[in-house]
Amino acid sequence: MVPAQQISRVVLAALLSAGGCTNKDRGEDARPVAGASPALPATQAPAEAAAQTPAEASASLKVEVHGALHEMMHMGRTERRVDLAPLISQAGTFGLGALEDLGGEVTVWDGQLWLSTPDGQGGAVAQQMTETTAGATLLVTSKVHRWQERPITEAVSFAALDDFIKQQASAAGVDVEEAFAFRIEGTPSRLDWHVIDGSKIPSGAHGHEAHMQTAVRGSLAALPVQILGFYSPKHHSIFTHHDTNTHAHVLSESAGVSGHVDHVDLVAGARLWLPAPGAAPEGAPANAL
Helix, strand or coil, rough: CEEHHHHHHHHHHHHHHCCCCCCCCCCEEEEHHCCCCCEEEEEEEEHHHHCHHHHHHHHHCCEEECHHEEEEEEHHCCCEECHHHHHHEEEEEEEEEEEEHCEEEEEECCCCCEEEEECCCCCEEEEEECCCCEEEEEEEECCCCCCEEEEEECCCCHHHHHHHHHHHHHHHCCCCCEEEEEEEEECCEEEEEEECCCCCCCCCCHHHHHHHHHCCEEECCCCCEEEEECCCCCCCCCCECCCEEEEEEEEEEECCCCEEEEEEEECCCCCEEEEECCCCCCCCCEEEE
């Protein structure tokens, strides 16, 4: 596993190095994780979200999916499925996935596009892109303009996360039979992450293990993080693995890390945000806290 200090050092080195290929060379503009924190949309109290039934609410929480995990991991289909540039600056757009050719991880936070890519030396570089020509082989997105907060009052283990999200969403009036996005902010006691590295996967190798063996991996503990996830009981092997209903990515400004969440143990005091039924119409601005 790669220490957080090494990742932060790699981020800084990537920005200062004059000898290598830069984002400017590729016609892209980027900022490191450590230089900016995603602006969080305003939350909405659950009491104001009770006007709609779960069925009515699901219509406003549409999730859009490009690609599929089983095609990516077991069939070798890692080609571009969708361009990422149109997502930039799209207020209320949240999403996650993998870059084409398994070149890294994609996270979209309220229209901010974050890419985390291997640096070729065992580390990863996480950057916010203001321009890009990149595409994704897997991407799940949703428009959410209003959120409702659910305080986390006791520890939640990774093994219990699926059930916890389902219970909290059901209590908040979200249709748990349909896919929806969620956010978590807090300081986990443990968080393991990875960044996929398709360049190191042997030709013809398929499956989750082959992908994990070549990925950049790391752990965080007692550091503040922001987590974006999607819950669905209907998308196994599409955007969730066959044994889970959730898929999540992490952003950590303090550690300079962005990537796929492999394990997270939450502690009391963290906060969960769920889509508020009756969310603002598409195109409405998302307010920052």
